[in-house]
Amino acid sequence: MEAATIAQTSVISRTFRRERRRMKTAWAVMEALVREGVDVAFGLPGGACLPLYDALCDYPQIRHILVRHEQSAVHMAEGYARATGKPGVCFTTSGPGATNLVTGLTDAMMDSTPVVAITGQVPTFFMGGDAFQEADVIGLTMSVTKHNWLVRKPAQAPEAVHMAFRLATDGRPGPTLVDIPRDVLLMEADFVFEDPETFRPSRSRSPFPSELALRQAADLIAESKRPILYVGGGAIHSGAAPEIRALAEKARIPVATTLMGLGAFPEDHPYALKMLGMHGTVYANFAINFSDLIIAVGARFDDRVTGKLSAFAPHAKVIHIDIDPSEIHKNRRADVPLIGDAKQVLRALLPLVRPPDTEAWWRQIEEWKSRYPLRYRQGDDVIKPQFAIEMIYELTKDYRPIVTLDVGQHQMWAAQFFTWTEPRTCITSGGLGTMGFSLPAAVGAQFGRPDRLVININGDGSFQMTFQALITAVEWRLPIKVFIINNQYLGMVRQWQELFYNRRYSAVYLANPDFARLAEAVGAAGIRVERPDQVEPAVRQALAITDRPVVVDILVDPEENCFPMIPSGMTVFDMMIAPGVKAVP
Amino acid sequence: MPHWLAVTVENSVESLNRVFHLLRRRHLPVGEIFMHRTGDPQDLRLLIEVDPARVDPYRVRTNLEKLLCVKAVEDWRECTLVVRDVALVKVRAPAETWVEIAQLAEFYRARVVDVGAETLIVEVTGSREKVDSCIARLERFGVIEVIRSGPMAMVRGQAEAALADRVTEAAA
Incomplete structure (x- = not known):
């Protein structure tokens, strides 16, 4: 009953008539945000974005959360996005307000988190002249957003906002930014509001692997003796947890997750190897390094996972599932790239999969697991x-x-x-x-x-x-x-x-x-x-x-160390389980 | 023939900024870049030289394709191309050298397009090597300034864009 109500509401909120209305740009921005379903925004006002905050008074459906530092606003937007899967929204003013976003936008870019930042800018007639609280926000955030827009004319504002939302969630998610000068925010114009879904990047592509590539992947799985699933944050963005579990169970494949992938596979499951990488479990790191087939799902062979790249999993073939074509072959050559949404790709792959014989592999993994569990010793006095x-x-x-x-x-x-x-x-x-x-x-x-x-x-x-x-x-x-x-x-x-x-x-x-x-x-x-x-x-x-x-x-104990540890740039054979003590495969 | 990616981008300072910014921040070691107008005033075409020994062209292409301002990226490695370079060469030319320069220009099917009191401007078109050679021959008169388009290229006889994705095809 409750689910039905929610579904109904979402249908209603997603149905928009084409509408033409006269208003100031700042109000049009709010209209666009409401059409995107925004119910909360994190931010801090200042001179250049005052019109936005003025308009906010007329939109009680957008709850504004006042931060005490703009860096918090963007991290809050990230937390919101990561918990819900919906883009998080933050507002700041020009200059220092916007520059304080840079760390958080970079963070969102690196972790593929959908965030939409809306920043006020000094008036167009001051731009480029080192006006008070002016910063080249488009230039500053070009590296750390999927795209950013400078709105020069009122009519561009709703489109930029809608595009910012589409792009933040389209394909590999990430942050976007819309920079709007104060004079533009105050201009009155006739705005045409469309269904937000009509705004699409002109080259929006939904790549999907060929049938042939999927069959090749299935063959590699069937032929493997020591397969492993290597699951990253992309699996979570894609909602692929059920498919990963289905694949692991169908083919009896152990699953290691990255830090970003934690939760994509239940760690109370017997096939879970927990986290791999620099401070991952010994058995996850042994398993991936001695594997003959890595099935990477939404993971990018980051240096914290691979250590010394040239020595990482030297005998493994790689099936790389990723929605971002530029991740394929970036760090590790993929034998079979499967470019597409992880959930959809796994769904297409599952019926083709034939279970390999992994008996001996599992015996080896169980032996590593029993020999090297995570451990510490708690005494009576100091808290570990x-x-x-x-x-x-x-x-x-x-x-x-x-x-x-x-x-x-x-x-x-x-x-x-x-x-x-x-x-x-x-x-x-x-x-x-x-x-x-x-x-x-x-x-x-x-x-x-x-x-x-x-x-x-x-x-x-x-x-x-x-x-x-x-x-x-x-x-x-x-x-x-x-x-x-x-x-x-x-x-x-x-x-x-x-x-x-x-x-x-x-x-x-x-x-x-x-x-x-x-x-x-x-x-x-x-x-x-x-x-x-x-x-x-x-x-x-x-x-x-x-x-x-x-x-x-x-x-807690001030000098407790975090183990296991593969020192930066080293290999699984350098994995320490205590100072000076290495794990032996 | 160099390995080129032909990149069609929006004709704006901002889009060029985004392309060059991306190449720099991804540390993609590309070679020479040439920029030309197309039939559409909204577009520019960049020829980006890539050396597969230094960078996987696939990586350059897939990164560029993420930019909204990039309309198309074509990999021209396996294409046969028509390539033309245009140069304007200003040479020191007192009147007594005019005939000699004009004759030299004729060998290269070049033209004298400006006659000044002390200078001539020679326009030469052709392959890169031919243009290089023409400029070298003009050196002895005293070359004051050279401006050249760099290679302008077009795929021969092909109606479709050369978008072949060799990397994913090779795997398939």
């Missing part, structure tokens, strides 16, 4: 970060939380010690590795999914980069749980200095504030945890607080 993370997982898993992770050691531990089972539940900055991403992303995710528990696992370093997002969370009474894995260091940098720079610690110690009191000061709840036996009660207490954000500051 892995213990804290595992405790958070155990106490929250029944809520099926959406989890945002920041960047660093805690990110890797959470990737390892959570059991990821559902797509769109792990939201982290994978490609760019943007410290400060996770707290605003949690805010965005909570706006996108008000029905779900949202957890943020953060580091003490990264929390301080975008702490102001907590103020926005308090303002909206978001019941986000922020867990700071506090080792009083820039932990991953410290680990590298310990392992590769002779323990010469340089600029990694953090003289931290009292995070619990800091949280209290802005109206959130604050809890400080110092002993192992306090972790469980603190998590339970945090879960009981539902009228505001909670920050749980967990003081």
